[in-house]
Amino acid sequence: MSDHSDHSGPSAGIIVCRDVHKWFGDLHVLRGIDMTVKAGEVVVIFGPSGSGKSTFIRTINRLEEHQRGEIFVDGIELTNDIRNIAAIRSEIGMVFQQFNLFPHLTALQNVTLGPIRVRKLARDRAEQQGMELLERVGIPEQAHKYPAQLSGGQQQRVAIARALAMQPKIMLFDEPTSALDPEMISEVLDVMRELAVSGMTMLCVTHEMGFARAVADRMVLFDEGCIVEEGPPPQIFEAPAHARTKQFLSQILH
Amino acid sequence: MTTPDSSMPPPAPAIGPVGWLRQNLFSTWYNALLTIVLVTLLVPLVALILRWILAEARWGVVTANLRLFLIGQYPFEEAWRIWLSLAVLSVLTGISAGIYGGATVRTLATWLAAGQVMLGALAAVSGLGSATTVALVANAAIVWAAFLAVRWRPRAMPRRLVGLGWLASIPISVILLQGIRGLPLPIVTSNLWGGLLLTFLLAIVGILLSFPFGVLLALGRRSGLPAVRVLSTAYIELIRGVPLVTILFMAAVMLPLFLPSNVRIDQVLRAMVGITLFSAAYVAENVRGGLQAIPPGQVEAAHAIGLNTLQTNRFIVLPQALRAVIPANVGLFISLLKDTTLVTIVGLLELLGIGRAVLAQPQWFGAQLEVYVFIAAVFFILCYTMSQASYRLETALGVGTR
Numbered sequence: 001m002s003d004h005s006d007h008s009g010p011s012a013g014i015i016v017c018r019d020v021h022k023w024f025g026d027l028h029v030l031r032g033i034d035m036t037v038k039a040g041e042v043v044v045i046f047g048p049s050g051s052g053k054s055t056f057i058r059t060i061n062r063l064e065e066h067q068r069g070e071i072f073v074d075g076i077e078l079t080n081d082i083r084n085i086a087a088i089r090s091e092i093g094m095v096f097q098q099f100n101l102f103p104h105l106t107a108l109q110n111v112t113l114g115p116i117r118v119r120k121l122a123r124d125r126a127e128q129q130g131m132e133l134l135e136r137v138g139i140p141e142q143a144h145k146y147p148a149q150l151s152g153g154q155q156q157r158v159a160i161a162r163a164l165a166m167q168p169k170i171m172l173f174d175e176p177t178s179a180l181d182p183e184m185i186s187e188v189l190d191v192m193r194e195l196a197v198s199g200m201t202m203l204c205v206t207h208e209m210g211f212a213r214a215v216a217d218r219m220v221l222f223d224e225g226c227i228v229e230e231g232p233p234p235q236i237f238e239a240p241a242h243a244r245t246k247q248f249l250s251q252i253l254h
Numbered sequence: 255m256t257t258p259d260s261s262m263p264p265p266a267p268a269i270g271p272v273g274w275l276r277q278n279l280f281s282t283w284y285n286a287l288l289t290i291v292l293v294t295l296l297v298p299l300v301a302l303i304l305r306w307i308l309a310e311a312r313w314g315v316v317t318a319n320l321r322l323f324l325i326g327q328y329p330f331e332e333a334w335r336i337w338l339s340l341a342v343l344s345v346l347t348g349i350s351a352g353i354y355g356g357a358t359v360r361t362l363a364t365w366l367a368a369g370q371v372m373l374g375a376l377a378a379v380s381g382l383g384s385a386t387t388v389a390l391v392a393n394a395a396i397v398w399a400a401f402l403a404v405r406w407r408p409r410a411m412p413r414r415l416v417g418l419g420w421l422a423s424i425p426i427s428v429i430l431l432q433g434i435r436g437l438p439l440p441i442v443t444s445n446l447w448g449g450l451l452l453t454f455l456l457a458i459v460g461i462l463l464s465f466p467f468g469v470l471l472a473l474g475r476r477s478g479l480p481a482v483r484v485l486s487t488a489y490i491e492l493i494r495g496v497p498l499v500t501i502l503f504m505a506a507v508m509l510p511l512f513l514p515s516n517v518r519i520d521q522v523l524r525a526m527v528g529i530t531l532f533s534a535a536y537v538a539e540n541v542r543g544g545l546q547a548i549p550p551g552q553v554e555a556a557h558a559i560g561l562n563t564l565q566t567n568r569f570i571v572l573p574q575a576l577r578a579v580i581p582a583n584v585g586l587f588i589s590l591l592k593d594t595t596l597v598t599i600v601g602l603l604e605l606l607g608i609g610r611a612v613l614a615q616p617q618w619f620g621a622q623l624e625v626y627v628f629i630a631a632v633f634f635i636l637c638y639t640m641s642q643a644s645y646r647l648e649t650a651l652g653v654g655t656r
Contacts, residue, residue, distance in 0.1 A: 061557075061558060062557075063554050063557065089558065090560045094555075096554070096555060098549075098551055100551040100552060100554065101555070102555070102556075102570055103574065104574050104577070113559065113561075113569060117561060117565050118565075162559060163559065166560060
C-alpha cells in the first residue's frame with residue numbers, strides 16, 4: 001500500500017481514492033486501492049480478468065458501493081447520501097462494454113434523454129446538441145435509427161455521445177472495445193483519442209495497448225484487487241519494475 | 255457484383271386452383287387419403303350445423319328478449335342514456351384513431367363501429383323500435399365521422415384535450431347511466447343494470463383499473479424498501495391463492511357485515527372492486543416477468559446518465575417491460591372479460607345471468623342451445639377484437655424484433 005501523504009487533500013485531484021475496499025460476499029475484490037487522477041489526465045487501467053479493474057471504476061460513480069475507504073470526485077465525497085451520488089453522477093459519463101443503449105429509443109433519443117430529463121433542457125435545444133454530438137462521433141446520419149439497426153462500433157459511438165451529452169468532467173470507459181468485431185475497434189478508439197486530446201479526464205479499462213501507448217498519461221496494472229504497478233506508458237512498456245507486469249504484458253502483446 | 259438490372263423476378267408462385275389442390279391436399283397418397291376421409295366427415299357435420307342455424311333453431315328466444323340481453327332491466331325509456339354513453343365512447347375512439355393513427359386504435363375503432371352496427375341490425379330484426387337501431391348505427395357513423403374530421407383537420411384537436419376527454423368519459427358515463435339528484439335524469443340504481451351493458455362495464459373498468467394497480471404491485475415487489483416489498487408480495491400471493499368466486503363472495507356478502515349498517519356500497523361497485531383487485535395480482539406477476547427480462551445494464555446505464563429511480567422506471571424499464579408482456583396481458587384481459595360471468599353468483603345479471611333468467615321463462619323451455627350459442631358468439635366477437643388489437647399493437651411496438 002503506498003503512502004498517501006503526498007495527495008492528502010481532496011483538492012489534489014479531480015478523483016481521489018483512498019484505501020478503497022470492496023467485497024462480493026466473502027470475495028475480497030478490491031484490497032485497498034489508492035489513486036489520484038488530476039483533471040485532464042488520461043489513465044489506462046489494465047490487468048487480468050477478475051483483478052477488480054472494472055469493479056474499481058464502477059465504484060467511482062456508485063454502480064458498486066465501496067465498503068471501506070473514501071472516494072472524492074471533484075471535492076464531493078461519495079457516501080450513501082443520495083444527493084451526493086446524484087451530484088457525482090452528473091459529473092461522470094460512463095461507457096460500457098456491452099454499450100447498454102436503450103433499445104426502445106432511437107440513437108438521438110438515447111443521447112437526448114439525460115439532458116431533457118435530468119438537466120431539464122428544452123427538447124429542441126437538446127436535439128440540436130445531440131445532433132452535434134452524433135456528428136462529433138461521426139454518425140449523424142444514423143440519428144433516427146434504433147440501436148438494433150446499428151453495428152457494434154456505431155452503437156458504442158452513440159453510447160459515447162450519450163455520455164458526453166451530460167457534459168461530464170470525467171469519462172469512465174469499461175472495456176469499450178472488448179465486445180466489438182475487430183474491424184470496428186479503431187472507429188471507437190479514434191473517438192476516444194479525440195476526446196483525450198480535447199482535455200477530457202478519462203479512466204479507461206482496456207487492453208488496447210496501442211491506444212494506451214499513444215494516449216495515456218499513466219498506466220495502472222491491477223492484479224488480485226491491488227495496484228501492482230503504475231507509471232507513464234514508456235516506463236511500463238520498456239522498463240516495468242515488477243515481474244508480474246512483464247509477464248502480463250508479454251501475454252497480451254504476444 | 256449483382257446490379258439491380260441483372261436481378262431476376264421471383265418464380266411465379268401461383269399454379270392455379272388445381273395446382274394448389276395437388277400441392278396442398280394431394281401431395282402424397284396418405285395426404286390424399288387424409289383429405290378424402292376428413293371431407294367425408296366434415297361435409298355432413300357442417301351441413302348439420304348450417305341446417306340447425308338456418309332452419310331449426312328458435313332464434314325467437316334471442317330476438318324476443320334482446321332488450322334483456324343488451325341492457326338487462328334498465329328501463330327501456332331511459333335507454334337513450336346508454337346509447338349516449340356509447341356515443342361519447344364512439345367520438346373519443348374515432349378521434350383517437352384519427353390522431354394516433356396506429357393500427358391498434360384503428361382496429362378497436364373499426365370493431366366498435368362494426369359491433370354497434372351488428373347490434374343495431376339485431377335490434378331492427380327484434381322489433382326493439384327503430385330508435386334503438388338509429389341510435390346504434392348513428393354511433394357507428396360517429397366513430398367514422400370523428401376519425402375523418404380529425405384526419406381532415408389534424409391541428410384542430412389538441413392531444414391533451416383528448417386525454418382529458420378520456421378521463422372525463424368515466425364519470426360522465428357513470429352519471430349518465432346512474433343519474434344524479436338535481437338533474438332531470440331519474441336515478442337508475444345499478445341493480446337494474448344487466449346484460450351486455452354490465453358485462454362491458456365490468457370488463458372495461460376491471461381492465462382500466464387493474465393495469466396501473468398491477469404495474470405498481472410489480473414494481474413494489476422488486477422495491478428496495480422491505481415494507482413495500484413484503485406488502486406487495488403478500489398481496490399478490492394471497493390474491494393468487496384464492497379463487498375469484500371467493501373474492502366476489504367476500505365483497506358481496508362479508509364486506510357489508512363489517513361496515514356500519516348505514517353505509518351501503520353499491521353491489522355493482524363491489525363486483526368491480528373485486529374483479530379489479532383480483533386481476534391486478536395477475537397483471538403484477540405478468541409485469542414482473544417483463545421486469546426481470548430487462549438486463550441490469552439498462553438500469554446501470556440509466557443511473558450513469560443521472561436518471562433517478564423513478565425516472566429509470568418510467569423511461570427505461572417500464573416501456574421495455576410492458577411491451578414485452580403485451581401478449582400475456584391481453585390473454586389475461588380476455589380471461590377477465592370471460593370471468594365477469596362469475597358475478598352471476600352474487601346475484602348480478604350480466605350477459606350469461608340474463609341468459610339463464612331468460613331460459614327460466616316457461617315459453618322458452620328447451621331453447622338452451624340457442625341462448626348459449628348467442629352468448630358464446632357475443633363473447634367470441636369481444637375476445638377476438640381484443641386479440642386482433644393486441645396483434646396490431648405487438649407489430650407496431652416491434653415485440654421480438656428489437
